[in-house]
Amino acid sequence: MNTPLRAMKVADLLPMEADVELRALAREITGHDVAYHRNDAPSITDAEYDALRQRNLAIEDLYPELVRPDSPSKRVGAPAVSGFGKITHARPMLSLGNAFSQQDVADFLARIRRFLGLDADETVQIAAEPKIDGLSVSLRYEGGILQYGATRGDGAQGEDVTPNLLTFDEAQIPRNLPPGVPDVVEIRGEVFMAKSDFAKLNAAQEERGAKIFANPRNAAAGSLRQLDTTITAGRNLRFFAYAWGELSAELASHHDQVLALFKEWGFMINPLTRVCDDLGGVMALYRDIEAGRAGLDYDIDGMVYKVNRLDWQSRLGMVTRSPRWAIAHKFPAEQAQTTINDITVQVGRTGALTPVAELEPVTVGGAVVSRATLHNADEIERLGVRKGDTVIIERSGDVIPKILRVIEEKRANNSDPYKFPEQCPVCESSVMREEGEVAWRCTGGLVCRAQLVERLKHFVSRDAFDIEGIGGKQIERFLDQDLIATPADIFRLVDHRDTIARWDGWGDKSADNLIAAIENRTSIGFDRFLFGLGIRHVGQATAKLLARHYTSFENWHAACVKFAAATGTQERQELVELDSIGDAVADSLAEFFREQHNLDVLEDLHRELNIRDVEPLDTSVSPVAGKTVVFTGSLETMTRSEAKARAESLGAKVAGSVSKKTDYVIAGPGAGSKARKALELGLEVLSEEDWINLINGF
Numbered sequence: 125m126n127t128p129l130r131a132m133k134v135a136d137l138l139p140m141e142a143d144v145e146l147r148a149l150a151r152e153i154t155g156h157d158v159a160y161h162r163n164d165a166p167s168i169t170d171a172e173y174d175a176l177r178q179r180n181l182a183i184e185d186l187y188p189e190l191v192r193p194d195s196p197s198k199r200v201g202a203p204a205v206s207g208f209g210k211i212t213h214a215r216p217m218l219s220l221g222n223a224f225s226q227q228d229v230a231d232f233l234a235r236i237r238r239f240l241g242l243d244a245d246e247t248v249q250i251a252a253e254p255k256i257d258g259l260s261v262s263l264r265y266e267g268g269i270l271q272y273g274a275t276r277g278d279g280a281q282g283e284d285v286t287p288n289l290l291t292f293d294e295a296q297i298p299r300n301l302p303p304g305v306p307d308v309v310e311i312r313g314e315v316f317m318a319k320s321d322f323a324k325l326n327a328a329q330e331e332r333g334a335k336i337f338a339n340p341r342n343a344a345a346g347s348l349r350q351l352d353t354t355i356t357a358g359r360n361l362r363f364f365a366y367a368w369g370e371l372s373a374e375l376a377s378h379h380d381q382v383l384a385l386f387k388e389w390g391f392m393i394n395p396l397t398r399v400c401d402d403l404g405g406v407m408a409l410y411r412d413i414e415a416g417r418a419g420l421d422y423d424i425d426g427m428v429y430k431v432n433r434l435d436w437q438s439r440l441g442m443v444t445r446s447p448r449w450a451i452a453h454k455f456p457a458e459q460a461q462t463t464i465n466d467i468t469v470q471v472g473r474t475g476a477l478t479p480v481a482e483l484e485p486v487t488v489g490g491a492v493v494s495r496a497t498l499h500n501a502d503e504i505e506r507l508g509v510r511k512g513d514t515v516i517i518e519r520s521g522d523v524i525p526k527i528l529r530v531i532e533e534k535r536a537n538n539s540d541p542y543k544f545p546e547q548c549p550v551c552e553s554s555v556m557r558e559e560g561e562v563a564w565r566c567t568g569g570l571v572c573r574a575q576l577v578e579r580l581k582h583f584v585s586r587d588a589f590d591i592e593g594i595g596g597k598q599i600e601r602f603l604d605q606d607l608i609a610t611p612a613d614i615f616r617l618v619d620h621r622d623t624i625a626r627w628d629g630w631g632d633k634s635a636d637n638l639i640a641a642i643e644n645r646t647s648i649g650f651d652r653f654l655f656g657l658g659i660r661h662v663g664q665a666t667a668k669l670l671a672r673h674y675t676s677f678e679n680w681h682a683a684c685v686k687f688a689a690a691t692g693t694q695e696r697q698e699l700v701e702l703d704s705i706g707d708a709v710a711d712s713l714a715e716f717f718r719e720q721h722n723l724d725v726l727e728d729l730h731r732e733l734n735i736r737d738v739e740p741l742d743t744s745v746s747p748v749a750g751k752t753v754v755f756t757g758s759l760e761t762m763t764r765s766e767a768k769a770r771a772e773s774l775g776a777k778v779a780g781s782v783s784k785k786t787d788y789v790i791a792g793p794g795a796g797s798k799a800r801k802a803l804e805l806g807l808e809v810l811s812e813e814d815w816i817n818l819i820n821g822f
């Protein structure tokens with residue numbers, strides 16, 4: 125999951141930095157385009173995606189000479205997928221710039237007035253329409269007869285989905301236009317699935333054990349892009365017309381008049397569309413429609429404002445990929461109400477117990493949500509949640525929804541406060557909480573099956589040993605069948621090759637591939653090895669740092685053995701001071717080395733593997749070398765000390781308070797006055813993910 129690389133203020137970027145970032149943005153945006161348009165599986169929120177695009181545009185504005193041939197600003201969406209014929213659009217299918225606030229909309233209107241050189245008393249009528257959350261298609265009619273229909277694809281070329289579109293009801297997509305229409309007419313609009321149809325579809329899919337769609341948009345896209353059109357036919361897709369491509373004759377002088385004609389011709393026009401005269405009118409409609417949004421039977425993610433006069437539209441023209449005469453005004457995060465059916469507790473790799481709210485499924489922000497993390501016992505207490513409670517949840521397009529609050533008035537009389545388990549729900553070992561820690565942990569270690577499974581999964585995961593073909597499912601099966609019990613056993617699976625080959629769903633080829641994949645990883649960099657061990661507080665960043673500090677497994681092992689045996693050793697002092705690793709990491713390493721079974725695991729692995737030394741760190745090449753950074757709020761993927769260590773290892777200075785000298789403020793949930801101060805000072809505030817993306821790979 126990647127989000128924007130918002131390293132510095134765009135205006136501060138040097139050409140070289142801009143060049144590097146444009147390359148990274150091109151790669152990243154393309155990845156997201158493919159995930160969204162081709163695989164119907166977006167991996168970041170729309171807002172994050174928009175931010176990436178905007179940053180790309182801003183950098184290109186600053187350095188037009190650095191615009192890349194593969195720049196995302198030159199295209200829309202992802203190249204057409206194979207399997208469907210390709211259709212080159214007679215006019216490109218454009219995308220829209222985004223507005224997120226009233227100020228952005230005011231700026232949009234002011235830009236238009238300036239561009240057209242209008243007098244203050246001249247009204248700019250705006251046609252305002254809901255932004256339908258589906259996928260856009262273009263329908264081409266010649267001589268009044270539907271010739272073909274295509275998806276947007278990359279904006280220039282889309283997929284020929286004519287057979288699929290021909291399964292639509294005529295009331296959605298007329299096959300013929302009335303007599304007298306221009307010879308060539310291209311109607312553009314959004315194919316979407318009604319929320320009610322979406323709910324029915326998912327219920328049926330679940331019953332059949334088939335794929336559950338995350339939201340109506342994905343369901344619509346998945347349903348339209350079916351090589352088997354009988355599937356499309358069963359999905360009851362709909363279509364709102366809102367734009368056009370090639371026309372062999374002008375239809376009218378204003379946008380709303382064209383839409384009225386489309387309606388006469390038998391297309392559906394969104395009934396909430398209005399013409400507004402000024403910012404006040406536009407904003408009032410925006411608020412109205414937002415208030416009624418949850419009650420609509422289709423998802424909308426904002427409003428689209430278009431200059432109503434078509435002669436002005438053509439004067440305004442377009443900038444690279446979007447028209448200057450239109451803008452999308454996005455809605456903020458959506459909330460929903462639901463009930464907590466149960467509170468379950470998961471046991472993680474390090475034994476941490478994470479409570480999870482099992483929710484009555486509800487659609488929010490375009491996705492069905494049935495679970496939400498409650499993080500830890502403190503969070504449960506803070507929210508005061510109990511089983512059976514009615515709660516408000518929020519999801520801003522993010523993958524992880526959160527519980528905002530409990531509606532206490534709706535609580536049943538017989539409800540009891542939630543009691544956090546005193547025993548591990550998996551292995552029944554006692555649970556404990558260390559001083560200063562929020563998480564309760566299972567004390568079972570590798571005796572706890574949940575911890576063992578998670579540790580082994582972590583061991584083979586992408587950033588660790590990255591063994592292709594082994595994931596959670598395989599690990600569980602190997603464990604169940606007693607083929608493995610420790611990490612090093614994975615490298616001895618070759619002894620069980622024939623057994624595995626005989627399993628259902630395996631066979632000789634899969635078994636051989638597995639063995640080859642494992643053998644491929646018997647030579648591994650020390651940093652990956654270290655991360656793969658899954659030692660508490662030794663995340664990817666710290667593992668890299670430790671690896672670069674010690675450079676070899678042998679050095680690290682020797683140092684750890686010494687400071688595990690005695691406190692106050694020089695080795696420990698060196699570690700804590702040199703890299704500002706902090707006590708948490710040192711304690712955790714010491715604890716790890718004091719357990720005989722961990723030493724056995726290391727010895728065993730060392731025998732099986734070739735652990736390659738790593739190069740010591742050169743801080744001068746890092747993107748944050750010499751910068752001052754401040755962390756505020758809570759961090760989710762690393763501890764504060766880990767974040768600090770990592771930043772310092774890359775040559776950054778970590779400060780405790782925000783000042784004009786601060787370069788980056790990394791703000792997590794709960795960030796308060798420091799983040800506010802940063803905004804006041806006009807500093808760049810990064811999310812944890814932005815930060816990770818920035819330093820990733822260094």
Ligand code: IVH
Nearest residue numbers: 218219220253254255256260366367428447
């Ligand atoms: S107008 C030249 N109007 O939003 C402008 N687009 O982010 C063409 N969309 O590609 C688009 N509702 O898929 C327009 N009422 C509406 C829309 C709308 C949804 C989608 C469309 C477009 C995307 C741009």
